[in-house]
Structure formats: structure tokens, C-alpha cells
Amino acid sequence: MKEIDTPLGKALEPVPVEMTEGENGIWEYKVENVSPDFYTYTFTVDGLKMLDPNNLQIVRDGLDFFNLFIVPGEKSNIYLEAPEKKGMLSKVWYPSPAFGNxxxxxxxxxPYGYGESNKKYPVLYLHHGGGGDENEWSMWGRICQIMDNLIAQRKAEPMIIVMPNIHSNQLASRDVMKPVAEAKSIFDIGMDSDExxxxxxxxxxxxxxxxxxxxSHYNVIQKKSGRAIGGLSMGGVITLYATANYPDLFDYVGVFSMGFTPQRDAIADLTPVKEAGYKLYWVGCGESDMAYGNAERLLKGLNDLNMKYTYYDQLGGHxxxxxxxxxxxFAPLLFSK
Structure with missing residues (x-):
């Protein structure tokens, strides 16, 4: 990886490696002592980017596709399929009057077991970043595998996780439908506005x-104590705005790789949350993250208002x-009795 400059700060970019032609015309690249983790790759053949036809595990980032492999180990075992008791991921279309009917x-x-009884479940509303869509958390975030494993190990409460698409110009991810031409994307809206x-x-x-x-469609707890909200990057911006304007909706808040931009008044946005009360305010951001300055402003606001929070900084970049x-x-701290 190499460090590059972006409009938002420093970011990491993959560095291509050369493959060599071995016996029987097979091209290869060898690497040793690979740490347990989640990895992606593609091939470049005669200047053309292509996928590995022998690896059917594929993830998508916008309109970019990558092959995936996971090296098992202490860190990454949670990203693998649970041996049993798997939950279900559904693609749900819902009516939206707010977006023009x-x-x-x-x-x-x-989670596993949902629908087998009249049990009501808590809900986490989880948001992707500015470059993502409703599929991002299930592909890149491995949310199903992580939750199946945490729940099976009794480290997290069984919960429903709702992952919407935050983009005004996308009815669904771009691999499914073209963006709505007349609608603005988030990147078309100036950061000086509430919009x-x-x-x-x-x-x-x-x-x-x-x-x-x-x-109205799921067996869920219909009160503040049964709702959590969280998101990464732009999804963190959404989380901050939603909790500032609707502080009576969520008892659990998670902000990943984000905080307050210089345009926002941290005290004004956090005060409604403090006054309404909450059970958990969780912030995750490392010093090498390009959003760290924003996270610092969030932490300062929480400290200035003497609001209780949990801060996790053992993290890398954006x-x-x-x-x-x-x-x-974050998930093991939600809805615990």
C-alpha cells in the first residue's frame, strides 16, 4: 500500500506487484507469512483489469469488482461462516414518500431463530459510507458472518440489522439500477448546508x-431502548444528524471514522442527545484515519458536555x-441487559 492525498486527507492505495511466468505457462506471485485477515485482489492482463475465474468469491465497491480471500486466524475467524445457526440476509423494497413516493x-x-416465536427483537440501523450502498456492509463488512459468530458465542444479543441506501439519487445499488438523473448525490450538496x-x-x-x-413488518421492540443507530464515514455524519434532530429515537449510538466537521457546532448537536438521555455513545477512530480531526471535535464536544462515552482507537485508516x-x-455492547 502507498499513501496518497485525497480531498479529505491521506488515504492508502494498493501497489501492483509483478507476476512471473512459471512452468506450463502459469503466471504466479508468491508471498509468505500472510497475516490472518480479509484480502482482495484483481489481475491486470495486457493493461486490462480482470477477475480470477478460479475464485468465485467476489465483492463490489461501487462499480469496481474484486476477488476475495480470507486467511483464517485469531483476527479473521469471525469473518468466516459460522459452523451452524446462521441468520438470513433479505433484500427488501419499501415505499418511500419522503423520496417522492x-x-x-x-x-x-x-438472526438465527427469527420468526420461530413471537419474540420481539431490537434493531440496529447501520449506514454505509459516501462511496457505498445498501450492500456494502454485507459484502465488505461481513456483517452477517460477524453477527452469526458473535451471537453463537453469546457475545452479542440477537438483533435485526437494517442497512439502507443513504444516496438520494439511488433507489438501489448501481449494479441493480442506474442512478436517478434528476436527483442530487451527496457529493453534489455543499457541506455548508443542513441538506x-x-x-x-x-x-x-x-x-x-x-x-x-x-x-410494521418485523417483530421488533418499538421503543427507544430497542433501537440503535450507527454508521461509517458519511454514515457517521448521518448518525450524528439523526440523533441531534431525533434524540428520542435511539438509545445506542455508534460513530465510526467520523465526528464533527468544522462547519458543525458540536455542543448544539450533542445537547439534545444529552437532554434526551441514552445508554451508549460509542466512537471508533484511529489517529491514522483521515477523519481523525472530526473525531477529535466529537470527543471534545462529549467531554465539554460531560457526556459518558466509549472510545475505541486501536484502529487503522479510513x-x-x-x-x-x-x-x-460495538455490537456486543448493544441491548445488553
Missing amino acids: VERRMFVYT FYSGGPYVKSLVEDIIPYVE IWDTWRICIRE
Whole structure:
């Protein structure tokens, strides 16, 4: 990996490696002592990027596709399929008056055993970043595998996880439908406006469309103590805005690789949360993350208001390795009795 400059700060970019032609015309590259983790790769053949036809495990980032492999070990075993008692991931279309009476898509994880009784489950509303979509947490975040393993090990409460698409110009991910031409993307909205921090109509849709849909179609706890909200990067911005404007909805808050940009008033946005009360405020961001300055402003606001919070900083940069660790650490703290 090499460090590059982006409009938001420093980021890491993969460095290509040369393969050599071996016996029988097989091209290869050997690496030893690979740490247990989640890895992706592609091939470049005669200048053309292509996937490995012998590896059917594929993940998508926007319109970019990569092969995936996981090296088992202490860190990465939680990313592997649970041996038994797996939950279910559903692709759900729901009506959205907030977006102009259209149908939009979200992914919903239900834990093993859901539907076998009248038990009501708590819900985590989990948001992707500015470059992602509703499929991001299930592909890159390994959310199903992580939750199946945590629940099976009795380290997390069984919960439903709702993963919407925050983009105003996407009814669903771009591999399914073209963006809506007349609608703005988040990146078309200036950061000086409330419209940016709400994701356009998104936060309104979360409150008026998504939560009512979930609470009328799933067996869930329909009160503040049964709801959590979290998100990475732009999803963290959404989380901060939603909790500032609707502080009575969520008892559990998770902000990953984000905090307050210089345009926001941390005290003004956090005060409603403090006054309404909450059970957990969790912040995850490492010093090498390009959003660390924003996280520092969030932590300062929490400290200035004497608000209790949990801060986890044993993290790397603004990458999925960080966010998989965030959800691994955050989820066990939710809805515990």
C-alpha cells in the first residue's frame, strides 16, 4: 500500500506487484507469512483489469469488482461462516414518500431463530459510507458472518440489522439500477448546508419511511431502548444528524471514522442527545484515519458536555479493516441487559 492525498486527507492505495511466468505457462506471485485477515485482489492482463475465474468469491465497491480471500486466524475467524445457526440476509423494497413516493431497497439481517416465536427483537440501523450502498456492509463488512459468530458465542444479543441506501439519487445499488438523473448525490450538496448532513431527504426517510416499515413488518421492540443507530464515514455524519434532530429515537449510538466537521457546532448537536438521555455513545477512530480531526471535535464536544462515552482507537485508516473491527467491538455492547 502507498499513501496518497485525497480531498479529505491521506488515504492508502494498493501497489501492483509483478507476476512471473512459471512452468506450463502459469503466471504466479508468491508471498509468505500472510497475516490472518480479509484480502482482495484483481489481475491486470495486457493493461486490462480482470477477475480470477478460479475464485468465485467476489465483492463490489461501487462499480469496481474484486476477488476475495480470507486467511483464517485469531483476527479473521469471525469473518468466516459460522459452523451452524446462521441468520438470513433479505433484500427488501419499501415505499418511500419522503423520496417522492418511490420504492427503495435496503438489506435486512435477521438472526438465527427469527420468526420461530413471537419474540420481539431490537434493531440496529447501520449506514454505509459516501462511496457505498445498501450492500456494502454485507459484502465488505461481513456483517452477517460477524453477527452469526458473535451471537453463537453469546457475545452479542440477537438483533435485526437494517442497512439502507443513504444516496438520494439511488433507489438501489448501481449494479441493480442506474442512478436517478434528476436527483442530487451527496457529493453534489455543499457541506455548508443542513441538506448535506441529512443526506438530502435521507434522515427524513429513515424516520418517516424506514423505521415505520420495519416496525410494521418485523417483530421488533418499538421503543427507544430497542433501537440503535450507527454508521461509517458519511454514515457517521448521518448518525450524528439523526440523533441531534431525533434524540428520542435511539438509545445506542455508534460513530465510526467520523465526528464533527468544522462547519458543525458540536455542543448544539450533542445537547439534545444529552437532554434526551441514552445508554451508549460509542466512537471508533484511529489517529491514522483521515477523519481523525472530526473525531477529535466529537470527543471534545462529549467531554465539554460531560457526556459518558466509549472510545475505541486501536484502529487503522479510513478502510474496511477499520470498520469490520468497529462493528465487532460495538455490537456486543448493544441491548445488553
